[in-house]
Amino acid sequence: MRNEPLLNARGVGKSYATGGGRVIALHPTDFAVERGEFVMVSGPSGSGKSTLLAIISGLLTPDAGQIEVLGRDITAMGKAEADALRLESFGFIFQGFHLLPALTAMEQVSIVLRRQGLKSRLADTRSALALEAVGLGHRLKNRPDSLSGGERQRVAIARALAKRPQLIFADEPTSALDSTNGRQVAEMLRATALEDGVGVICVSHDPRLEVYADRVVRMEDGRITDPGVRKEAYSG
């Protein structure tokens, strides 16, 4: 399962026009993720972490560079093809959870599965299993306003995992959580990479979570200053 690059970005960069000139959010950067690898991207505010994540997940078009995902060049794809790849193979977990207020925990997950083409009964079964796997089997019918912050983030994780993605992109997934829930979320991401061979890329500036990562990439001023070294084994 190891050493297969799931995602390989080369020379991706981004700048923005501002009133007085251009801000370079990301200098040309190389970044790769292997199967089963949990990579944490850390660095101070404004160092380019979210820009890198948005580019490699196909949400933001880079000014230059190329991104291969599962052997396919996403920078050369049309919008429809890129959207289909994202729906099929990518899971997203963001700060603030992005849950729909009117839907129960089970509906939050099954709606995504139905969008992938699953019949509603199978979507519901898989949704319940995914919620049980994150310890929310007793909260299937709850709406977001009756869930704690940690539970809401676990719904968002179940939603990302239920579609069985090959890659998970997480941007500050623990920022709204206390340290116990934050560690639980990091452990879940770690287990997903290890057990399911998923590539997980997590942006965080919480140093307490670094212990869970296989590799910590450090960024500063729009550059990767340290690509990190992959740990051999995780002892739990």
Ligand SMILES: Nc1ncnc2c1ncn2[C@@H]1O[C@H](COP(=O)(O)OP(=O)(O)OP(=O)(O)O)[C@@H](O)[C@H]1O
């Ligand atoms: N749409 C935009 N327009 C102009 N400048 C931007 C835009 N998006 C990001 N930037 C700038 O690019 C740089 C990198 O931003 P980015 O959000 O990637 O950093 P970050 O490391 O994720 O920060 P944080 O930890 O605060 O979320 C910053 O200087 C930011 O102000």
